[in-house]
Amino acid sequence: MQTEMFLQLMLPGFTTGCVYALVALGYVLCANVSGVVNFAQGEFVMLGGMTAAWLIGQDVDLIWAIAAAVALGAAMGAVQEVATLAPVRRAPHFIQITTTVGFAVVLRGLTLIVAGKDALSIPGFSGDDTFELAGAVLPLQSLWVWGATALLLAATFGFLRYTATGRAVRACSINLQAARLMGVDAGRLRLLVLAATGGSAALAGVVITPIVLASWDAGIAYSIKGFIGAILGGFRSPGAAVLGGIGIGLVESFASGYVSSGWQDFIVDGLLLAYLLLRGGILLRGRAAAMAGES
Amino acid sequence: MRDALLARRSLLAWVVFTVGVIAYPLLFPGSYLLGVGISAGTMAVSTVGLVLLLGLAHQLAIGQAAFSMVGGYASALLCTEAGWDPFLAMLLGSVVAMLFAYVIGAPILKLRGYVLAMATLALHLMLIVFALQVGFTGGPIGVTGLPKFALLGLPLGGDRAYFYTVWALALASVFIGLNIDRSRIGRALRAIAASETAAGSVGIDTARYKVQMFVVGAGMASVSGSLVVHYLRATDPTVFSFNYSVNLITATIIGGLASVWGGAVGASVIIGLRELLRALSLPLWESVIMGALTVLVLITLPSGIVGLISAGFARVVGRSQASRVSLAPFAPEALPPVETRPANGTMLEVTSALRAFGNLKAVNDVSFTVQEGSITALIGPNGAGKTTMFNLIGGYQPLGAGTVRFRGRNIEALPPRDIALLGMGRTFQNLLLFDNMTVLENVMCGAHRHARQGLLPVAFGLPAVAREEAAMRTLAADCLRFVGLRGAEALLPSSLSFGHQRLVEIARALALRPSLLLMDEPASGLNDSETELLSELVLRIAALGTTVLLVEHDMRFVMGLADHVVVMDHGEKMAEGSTDAIRNDPKVIAAYLGSEPVSEHAA
Numbered sequence: 097m098q099t100e101m102f103l104q105l106m107l108p109g110f111t112t113g114c115v116y117a118l119v120a121l122g123y124v125l126c127a128n129v130s131g132v133v134n135f136a137q138g139e140f141v142m143l144g145g146m147t148a149a150w151l152i153g154q155d156v157d158l159i160w161a162i163a164a165a166v167a168l169g170a171a172m173g174a175v176q177e178v179a180t181l182a183p184v185r186r187a188p189h190f191i192q193i194t195t196t197v198g199f200a201v202v203l204r205g206l207t208l209i210v211a212g213k214d215a216l217s218i219p220g221f222s223g224d225d226t227f228e229l230a231g232a233v234l235p236l237q238s239l240w241v242w243g244a245t246a247l248l249l250a251a252t253f254g255f256l257r258y259t260a261t262g263r264a265v266r267a268c269s270i271n272l273q274a275a276r277l278m279g280v281d282a283g284r285l286r287l288l289v290l291a292a293t294g295g296s297a298a299l300a301g302v303v304i305t306p307i308v309l310a311s312w313d314a315g316i317a318y319s320i321k322g323f324i325g326a327i328l329g330g331f332r333s334p335g336a337a338v339l340g341g342i343g344i345g346l347v348e349s350f351a352s353g354y355v356s357s358g359w360q361d362f363i364v365d366g367l368l369l370a371y372l373l374l375r376g377g378i379l380l381r382g383r384a385a386a387m388a389g390e391s
Numbered sequence: 392m393r394d395a396l397l398a399r400r401s402l403l404a405w406v407v408f409t410v411g412v413i414a415y416p417l418l419f420p421g422s423y424l425l426g427v428g429i430s431a432g433t434m435a436v437s438t439v440g441l442v443l444l445l446g447l448a449h450q451l452a453i454g455q456a457a458f459s460m461v462g463g464y465a466s467a468l469l470c471t472e473a474g475w476d477p478f479l480a481m482l483l484g485s486v487v488a489m490l491f492a493y494v495i496g497a498p499i500l501k502l503r504g505y506v507l508a509m510a511t512l513a514l515h516l517m518l519i520v521f522a523l524q525v526g527f528t529g530g531p532i533g534v535t536g537l538p539k540f541a542l543l544g545l546p547l548g549g550d551r552a553y554f555y556t557v558w559a560l561a562l563a564s565v566f567i568g569l570n571i572d573r574s575r576i577g578r579a580l581r582a583i584a585a586s587e588t589a590a591g592s593v594g595i596d597t598a599r600y601k602v603q604m605f606v607v608g609a610g611m612a613s614v615s616g617s618l619v620v621h622y623l624r625a626t627d628p629t630v631f632s633f634n635y636s637v638n639l640i641t642a643t644i645i646g647g648l649a650s651v652w653g654g655a656v657g658a659s660v661i662i663g664l665r666e667l668l669r670a671l672s673l674p675l676w677e678s679v680i681m682g683a684l685t686v687l688v689l690i691t692l693p694s695g696i697v698g699l700i701s702a703g704f705a706r707v708v709g710r711s712q713a714s715r716v717s718l719a720p721f722a723p724e725a726l727p728p729v730e731t732r733p734a735n736g737t738m739l740e741v742t743s744a745l746r747a748f749g750n751l752k753a754v755n756d757v758s759f760t761v762q763e764g765s766i767t768a769l770i771g772p773n774g775a776g777k778t779t780m781f782n783l784i785g786g787y788q789p790l791g792a793g794t795v796r797f798r799g800r801n802i803e804a805l806p807p808r809d810i811a812l813l814g815m816g817r818t819f820q821n822l823l824l825f826d827n828m829t830v831l832e833n834v835m836c837g838a839h840r841h842a843r844q845g846l847l848p849v850a851f852g853l854p855a856v857a858r859e860e861a862a863m864r865t866l867a868a869d870c871l872r873f874v875g876l877r878g879a880e881a882l883l884p885s886s887l888s889f890g891h892q893r894l895v896e897i898a899r900a901l902a903l904r905p906s907l908l909l910m911d912e913p914a915s916g917l918n919d920s921e922t923e924l925l926s927e928l929v930l931r932i933a934a935l936g937t938t939v940l941l942v943e944h945d946m947r948f949v950m951g952l953a954d955h956v957v958v959m960d961h962g963e964k965m966a967e968g969s970t971d972a973i974r975n976d977p978k979v980i981a982a983y984l985g986s987e988p989v990s991e992h993a994a
Contacts, residue, residue: 133504133505135505135508179686180686180690183690184689184690187689187693188449188584189504190445190449190450190451190504191689191693193451193504193505193508194451194640194644194685194689195685195686195689195690197453197637197640197685198641198682198683198685198686198689199682199686200682201637201641201678201679201681201682201685202678202679202682202683202686203682204678204682205675205676205677205678205679205680205681205682206679208675208678208679209675209676209679316633320509320512320513320516323509327506327509356524358520358523358524359520359524361516361517361520362517362520362521362524365513365514365516365517365520366513366517368509368510368513369510369513369514369517372502372506372509372510372513373498373499373502373510
């Protein structure tokens with residue numbers, strides 16, 4: 097009974113954790129190549145879910161709706177880099193961060209105008225049935241979430257490991273300055289990473305929508321939880337960020353199951369705050385301080 | 392000249408705002424437009440607070456609405472549950488919010504940049520969940536049935552009376568904000584934004600001012616929150632949402648981050664814009680336009696509307712100031728004496744200092760002393776560990792082992808700020824000036840430690856503060872003249888040549904009136920004639936009673952100047968003695984100077 101309850105909480109937590117993991121990965125890759133923490137990261141999840149759901153509502157086929165959502169996410173990522181981040185590249189760091197918050201607000205606002213205030217849903221890709229795994233009952237869509245996450249992670253890590261461009265991204269994560277001096281075209285990488293993380297977050301948003309609904313104001317929650325995942329992973333290693341994101345999904349699910357769903361966000365945010373305050377000194381000496389900078 | 396300009400500009404701002412506030416209800420007596428004015432005023436109370444920490448010190452504490460929530464709920468509950476007078480409830484609410492900010496401020500403000508942003512955001516979201524979940528806040532329904540606003544029984548709840556009340560409080564926040572902005576605390580905040588290292592080097596307690604501004608901002612946010620709930624006569628967890636915080640930030644950015652008036656202007660513009668969009672039946676566009684405006688202003692106009700206005704004003708009234716400046720050569724004015732409380736003639740005593748990075752011993756068992764009144768030079772080839780040694784003395788890096796005694800006191804465990812306060816000034820090899828302040832203000836930061844008046848007298852503009860401010864200004868101007876920069880007071884450091892910027896840095900360190908001045912490669916980047924002037928300056932500094940310790944590899948510069956030379960190589964002390972002794976020391980000649988005598992070297 098206890099184990100069943102545990103699994104019934106763990107597996108859905110793992111499913112939402114997959115989305116947080118992709119957001120966390122986006123944070124880390126973005127910060128590595130540009131030195132900016134992109135607070136619009138979670139909005140791309142929202143954007144993907146809302147775009148697909150809205151298009152399906154307009155009788156567009158699922159596959160085209162998914163393609164359009166991913167394309168829009170990638171395009172918006174590129175727009176963010178070109179229109180908002182590139183112009184403030186030399187501005188004080190706090191201005192760069194605030195710019196990403198402004199861009200997040202624009203994405204939310206545009207979605208609100210186009211798709212409206214109501215939460216939207218998508219039917220499960222393979223129907224809305226459930227299946228049983230080790231005694232836990234899960235929606236079939238969970239398999240799609242896991243599959244898409246596995247695919248995106250494999251693609252990302254394969255890219256990082258086996259391509260020259262991927263190696264350049266990793267070089268940036270070790271030392272941004274040195275990588276630039278070694279001839280890494282940081283501008284091109286930033287564009288690539290922003291577009292890629294925008295697109296993959298959008299895909300995550302599409303596959304999770306049959307389970308949790310999409311809404312114009314849902315992005316901030318993804319931004320925060322993905323951030324927690326990234327920071328638990330040290331904000332540097334993509335792999336650690338993924339684990340951190342999944343961990344947050346689990347914590348959130350256990351908090352809602354064993355405590356109460358009302359207090360769930362309190363617990364997760366409290367965990368973040370406690371962690372930040374306790375680790376404050378260490379973070380300041382590490383890379384986070386360098387990126388947060390003095391400016 | 393600049394002060395006169397500032398005073399005129401400030402007076403004009405006060406006249407415009409006061410007349411505007413008085414006239415608005417007379418021009419727009421309808422309750423809808425009065426309501427718009429009230430919204431703008433309540434927001435302005437809060438945005439002024441945001442300018443101090445976010446705008447001046449660049450600390451991304453973005454959860455301002457958390458404190459509006461604390462204050463709003465506190466005064467709502469005090470009024471409905473305990474039957475308090477609304478005004479007193481507002482005051483107590485802000486005390487509660489400020490206490491809360493004080494308790495959480497010290498740990499949370501150790502964080503920086505995006506980490507601070509997330510931490511404050513998390514705090515805010517936790518409070519929203521808390522208000523939803525616990526019983527006494529009324530859960531999702533919140534608190535309803537608040538009485539109309541009143542001041543000790545005097546009803547101020549009518550639209551017009553409330554408008555004046557709200558704006559009186561908004562202008563009071565501006566008054567406090569301006570007083571802080573123009574004081575040494577304001578300079579300290581700008582110094583934090585520019586370089587916390589440099590701020591510490593002149594003895595500015597950065598952590599203290601961050602927490603103070605967090606508390607002041609919380610107080611203002613809380614008053615603003617109380618005003619909002621009294622206007623709504625109810626509150627619930629959605630009133631002070633994340634969006635509310637974003638709107639505050641947007642308003643501050645659009646109005647002008649670097650100016651207290653920017654908070655008030657931004658709040659008015661944002662609320663006006665919102666109502667305009669509603670009037671045009673485009674309420675959904677609010678968020679897009681706010682977000683886009685924020686980004687646009689950040690990119691094209693980082694100083695916001697107020698920055699634009701004051702630049703225009705300066706062009707009309709001030710004309711070009713730069714054209715009138717001429718840099719006078721060294722003027723022989725004297726400076727106030729330094730504290731000379733020697734410890735048996737020994738100013739600084741380094742004993743067995745050790746600093747290792749992994750296996751590399753950057754400083755290995757180095758001991759030397761600096762005699763009071765001397766000019767001592769620490770020389771050695773690149774990588775000898777000179778700068779590391781310097782950082783150990785100043786507290787910028789922790790000592791692995793050994794002791795450092797300054798004026799008879801062990802300082803190896805102290806942070807740079809405390810060491811500066813004991814009377815040790817320093818300059819930096821690569822210059823760390825505050826580029827967001829004028830040359831004079833930079834040097835006034837050096838005089839920071841001579842002032843005593845704290846936050847409260849500063850906030851309320853007491854006369855003692857003005858006297859101290861005048862004294863700091865005089866001292867800073869004297870220091871600038873002493874280094875030969877008369878006329879550069881109102882310029883930005885970045886508009887000066889590298890050599891002159893170095894002089895500003897020296898003047899800033901001199902304004903500490905240091906017993907010991909550490910100079911890290913002061914001649915680097917200077918041409919020959921500048922180097923010569925620098926030698927002369929160092930001699931005059933020493934003649935004033937300040938002991939000087941130089942790190943340098945320009946040998947010619949050192950040999951003409953120093954009384955005592957310490958030579959380091961590979962982290963160890965290789966030789967020590969008078970310039971003559973060093974010049975003829977075969978070990979030094981072999982390892983560092985080559986085989987020729989020093990005097991023929993141009994280094």
